[in-house]
Amino acid sequence: MEIPYTVEPRPDTGLYNAKLGIWLFLASEVMLFGALFSSYVLLRVGATTWPHGYEHLNIPLATVNTVVLITSSVTMVMSWASLAMKNIRRYRLYMGATIALACVFLVIKGFEYAAKFEHGLYPSASTFMAIYFTLTGLHGLHIVGGVIVNSYLLGPGSRMWKTDPARFTNRVEVAGLYWHFVDLVWIFLFPVLYLL
Amino acid sequence: MSLKAFHLLFVAASVILAFGFGAWGIDAYASRGEGGSLVLGILSILFGSALVVYGIRVRTKLKGWGAA
Numbered sequence: 001m002e003i004p005y006t007v008e009p010r011p012d013t014g015l016y017n018a019k020l021g022i023w024l025f026l027a028s029e030v031m032l033f034g035a036l037f038s039s040y041v042l043l044r045v046g047a048t049t050w051p052h053g054y055e056h057l058n059i060p061l062a063t064v065n066t067v068v069l070i071t072s073s074v075t076m077v078m079s080w081a082s083l084a085m086k087n088i089r090r091y092r093l094y095m096g097a098t099i100a101l102a103c104v105f106l107v108i109k110g111f112e113y114a115a116k117f118e119h120g121l122y123p124s125a126s127t128f129m130a131i132y133f134t135l136t137g138l139h140g141l142h143i144v145g146g147v148i149v150n151s152y153l154l155g156p157g158s159r160m161w162k163t164d165p166a167r168f169t170n171r172v173e174v175a176g177l178y179w180h181f182v183d184l185v186w187i188f189l190f191p192v193l194y195l196l
Numbered sequence: 197m198s199l200k201a202f203h204l205l206f207v208a209a210s211v212i213l214a215f216g217f218g219a220w221g222i223d224a225y226a227s228r229g230e231g232g233s234l235v236l237g238i239l240s241i242l243f244g245s246a247l248v249v250y251g252i253r254v255r256t257k258l259k260g261w262g263a264a
Contacts, residue, residue, distance in 0.1 A: 063236055067243065070210050077203045081258065176199045180206050187209050195220050
């Protein structure tokens with residue numbers, strides 16, 4: 001028996017299954033990051049002194065990482081658009097670029113963490129460093145998750161293009177929605193942690 | 197919401213960040229004399245302007261795509 005609404009939208013929700021599923025998942029993610037952002041605000045408001053992020057964190061590296069993530073969102077949309085235009089070669093190019101940019105982000109983040117550890121700045125050093133490592137660490141794990149999913153869609157998962165291209169295009173769109181959410185979280189994290 | 201709509205929302209948020217960061221960089225230079233922040237701020241404003249142009253182009257190019 002074939003599963004309904006994997007390609008065409010369900011009449012009552014107006015969404016196909018995977019898109020409804022990813023939005024429900026992203027709603028839970030909003031709650032997760034929302035709780036951590038709330039913790040940050042409460043900790044900061046309740047503290048007698050709070051360091052400015054720019055005094056302890058590397059702004060140029062974080063700026064480069066922001067540009068890297070924004071660019072990766074562009075390449076992600078391009079990969080989906082390439083599939084919609086039935087161009088699998090361009091899809092591979094753009095999806096490969098998205099994964100490469102995500103890896104660049106993680107490497108830069110690794111350098112940033114290493115510099116902090118060299119200076120003895122561990123999560124236990126202060127409340128600020130604790131919330132910094134918690135928020136950026138959780139965000140980094142989401143980037144790793146995105147790399148795994150996108151690599152599957154670039155590699156073995158792309159076999160579906162031959163059997164069911166419309167469904168595969170939808171899968172890439174759903175992965176793109178997740179990727180944009182992760183990038184949007186960084187758009188909030190960067191000013192909150194580094195600039196304020 | 198489709199990927200196209202979410203992408204445009206993301207670009208809008210990125211533009212706000214870029215101009216906000218630009219203002220922060222200029223303020224950091226004015227109040228603390230950080231030349232590096234001024235350079236980053238100016239580059240950020242330029243990047244934000246490029247994103248505005250990109251957003252308008254994407255909106256026009258992908259018109260009618262992914263309504264749901």
